[in-house]
Amino acid sequence: MAYIDLEDSLDGIKGIGPKRAALLADQGIRNLGDLLTNYPRRYLDRNFTKDIILKQGDVVTLLGNISDSYLVHGKKSRLIVGFKTLNNERINLVFFRGVNFFNKLFTVDRKLVISGKLEYFKGYQIVHPEYEMLNDEKDDESDLLHAGRIIPLYPSTESLKEEGFDSKGFRKIIHFVLGKGSIRENLPPALVRKRKLASRDDSFRKIHFPETMEAVGEARRRFAYEELYYFQLLLFYKQKQREKIKRLLWPIPKSPTADLLLKNLPFRLTEDQTNAVHSILKSAKQDVPIAALLQGDVGSGKTITALIIALHYIDNRIQVAMLAPTEILARQHFETIYKFLGNMPFLGIELLLGGENKKLRAEKLARMKNGESSLIIGTHSLLQEDIQFSDLGLVIIDEQHKFGVDQRETIRSKGKNPDILAMTATPIPRTLCLTLYGDLDLVNIRSKPAGRKPIDTRWYKEERRAGVYNSIRKYIKEGRQCYIVYPLVEDSEKVDLESCTKAYEDLSKNIFPDLRVGLLHGKMKSAEKDSVMAAFKQNQIQILVTTTVVEVGVDVPNATILVVEHANRFGISQLHQLRGRVGRSDLESFCILMTGDFISDEASDRLNALTKSNDGYELAEKDLEIRGPGELLGVKQSGLPEFKIADLVHDRNLLEEAKQDARDFAKGDELEKVEIQSRFQEGKFIFAN
Incomplete structure (x- = not known):
């Protein structure tokens, strides 16, 4: 059998002209791959009800014909449509809404399949049943793509439905495409065997035209793994690309200013804070720039931890920028840090906010450009085009999930391939960390300063x-x-x-x-x-x-x-x-x-x-369970890909497996040969054969 090229356009499908193709393209369906990965949103079991004895309360799916219809007027008008089963049982289909529409639609002798819950009122009836119209030709009993089986329901829009792309329309064209040939495997055969995955070709057929719901589960698992595996490969690819650009600015191993600060602090750092400082500075000894995520629950002392790390750069005349999402937070950081370092004016701490006096702003920008300012704290104003640094070597991004990927790259581009220290006081569930920040070194501060009581x-x-x-x-x-x-x-x-x-x-x-x-x-x-x-x-x-x-x-x-x-x-x-x-x-x-x-x-x-x-990490897992990742972080803002089928709550084990398999693959030289980037565009998956 020939292979289907998933990059082929939709032109070869009968009945899809330019107008329909444009409508589908608006929904992200531009080629055969997009069409086949437009997975069903849910399924209806429309296997025909086999019991010939109908019982009140049963949910049934029945094949039959329209025998008659009539309007009943009263307090609330309704349409009664007579439906005769193949066993000649009469069931009244009752419609309270759309009476005129259904009166025209359900013509006598029209063949259809109905599904719904049987009620009894002067005979059996189903109120507002689900239905599928079948072709009238006698030899086409098998319009049974749409009845007598488990049928998929697809996401659609009103404009698509007007052009025939309701669930029935999608079933027809997907069935046509799958009939043209088979689909190549895109995972290494060893992985398919190791993880006991169904083949890609078999999975497409099972997910669109399943014989059982167990088959749907097998297909779904296969595609979820595939999405997670290739996304993890992308993270490793990005990491390797970043590591190609060698470090230009090095923090010093011992910082006299940090030692002086620690000596003068009215408290001692917690063990977690000390370990975080050592861990990040150890990574900074490498010849590639670091990218780390410092996670700490509210009140755990991330700011002082980040400041001590920053002083190792500042003492080597390397500039540090701290980016905060709000003016209140930026000012809070400035005041906190100034309180710690107020007796060290030679450091040059700067606060840059939007809407400042032009003369004052110009003076600040000049100090930043010529290197007089060592630590610059600001909001989105640090991203503006006129901001220039002398030797920016460390960027600290606080509440980093509130900044988009582009914003993070903008601030990085203003430095000399700077190290990135992202911070968050919103503990992120392990699953999301593996997904979002798989290319970052994760450093946690779990303990709180001594003396703090649970709230x-x-x-x-x-x-x-x-x-x-x-x-x-x-x-x-x-x-x-x-x-x-x-x-x-x-x-x-x-x-x-x-x-x-x-x-x-x-x-x-x-x-x-x-x-x-x-x-x-x-x-x-x-x-x-x-x-x-x-x-x-x-x-x-x-x-x-x-x-x-x-x-x-x-x-x-x-x-x-x-x-x-x-x-x-x-x-x-x-x-x-x-x-x-x-x-x-x-x-x-x-x-x-x-x-x-x-x-x-x-x-x-x-x-x-x-x-x-009171444990933010435990609560983050609960939040992920209740709300899901997209709503939890904001898909667009966070950089989280819009997975078509993978679910980061229910597929946690799959994610762990996919990450391990991707890491093993990335250890070799093959990663450079795989066209990883072509599989992702604007956070959305595009699969090549």
């Missing part, structure tokens, strides 16, 4: 609000401070939630008129935000009503109470990040999750998880 997290409903307010008042009278976080900035007509601006008015005037209440949200001007945060840090504001603008970077050790309103609207990782705003001292701290009385089961799972655990 007491509680979930309360509306009837406990008065008690919560009493507790807030009690702790504030003892000198503590409180955050109250709302999901919205302004009232929204679409989302019926109390906004933080409205809440601020109520809390300051009616609930706590005797206390100092402040307001902070993302739509305020930078100067206003800075002023509010300064007042809160100095305890001039006792209760800060805010949005998730405080999610990262705000460090006020005296704030020991966090109340999250409408907590069911937040994800686990975001709630955990918010919770990290308290518990930043040896004082007992509380996180109160407030919700209404009726919330979804999924939201209940999230909130219960928060009350039971």
Whole structure:
């Protein structure tokens, strides 16, 4: 049998002209490979019901003809369509919606297959059944691509359906293509045997036209492995390409400034922090630039760890850039680092933000360009074209999942093949690390500084609000401070939630008129935000009503109470990040999750998880399980490929196997010969034969 070339266009398929081809191309289906990897979204078991005795409550699939139809008028009009089975049993098909459409569609003697749940009302009936029209020719009983078997249902759009590309249309053209020949294997035969995978040709036939659901499972496993294997190969390929460009700037093994800082710190580094410093500096001894991901739960001390590493570069006259996603976080880093290094003005610490005075900005840019500034901290403003460095050798990217791949490459391109130290306070599940950051060295800080107590997290409903307010008042009278976080900035007509601006008015005037209440949200001007945060840090504001603008970077050790309103609207990782705003001292701290009385089961799972655990890594795994990787990180932003079939939650074991197999392959010289790059375009898989 001839082989099918998956790169062939769709032109050879009967009935696909330029208009239809363009519509399919809009959905990413440009060639035969795209068509065959447009996998079914689900399946219907339309094997014909074999029992001749029909029973109420059974879900049945039956072949038959239309015998009659009539309209019934009343409080709610409905269409009754008489359907006769091959055993001459009558079943009424009842339609309450689309009455006129179905009245024209279901003509007498029309042959079709129906599926649905049998009910009994003056005879058997099925309300709004699923149906497939069959051809009327007697010799075409076998239009049974669409009935009498397990049939696939495909993703489609209204415009595609108008051109005949509903599930039935896709089944027809895919059946036609698979009939043209067989499909070449694209995995090494040894791997197919080792992992007990079905062949590629067999898998395409099983996934589109399965005889059993077990066969679907076999095919799905094969294609999931294939996607994961080639993605891991791509990561190893990128790593090898990066290693071809040798290191230009070397950090020094011993940093006098780092030693002085460590001597003057009012605390000792944790064992995890010390190990992280040693691990990353050891990697920096190699002649290839490093790319590391420093993971640390909220409050674990990543900033001081990164600073000590940075000083080994700065002492060798190598510039360091620290990129933060928000102005609040950038300013927080600047203030924290300046506090640590304030008696060392010779280091040249710079803060670069957007919207600064032109003269001031020009002076900063000049210092960066001529090398006077050693440590430059900023936001997206560091990515602008006019930013130039003298000798940029280390880029620290905080909350790195909030920056896209292009942004990370932009900042790298401004240096001399700099080392990359990505940091995240959002613990990333191991599965995602293997996928997203397989080409990075992973360094974890799991322990927290000595003296930190677990945060007491509680979930309360509306009837406990008065008690919560009493507790807030009690702790504030003892000198503590409180955050109250709302999901919205302004009232929204679409989302019926109390906004933080409205809440601020109520809390300051009616609930706590005797206390100092402040307001902070993302739509305020930078100067206003800075002023509010300064007042809160100095305890001039006792209760800060805010949005998730405080999610990262705000460090006020005296704030020991966090109340999250409408907590069911937040994800686990975001709630955990918010919770990290308290518990930043040896004082007992509380996180109160407030919700209404009726919330979804999924939201209940999230909130219960928060009350039971303070471990960000454990919670990240739970979040991945509940929400999936795309929603957890944001597919486009994170660089996560849009896998067509692999599922990073359920295919964890497959991912481990694929990574090991890809690593073994990458050890040889064959990786350079494989056209890895051609398999990926814009994060989407394109398979070659």
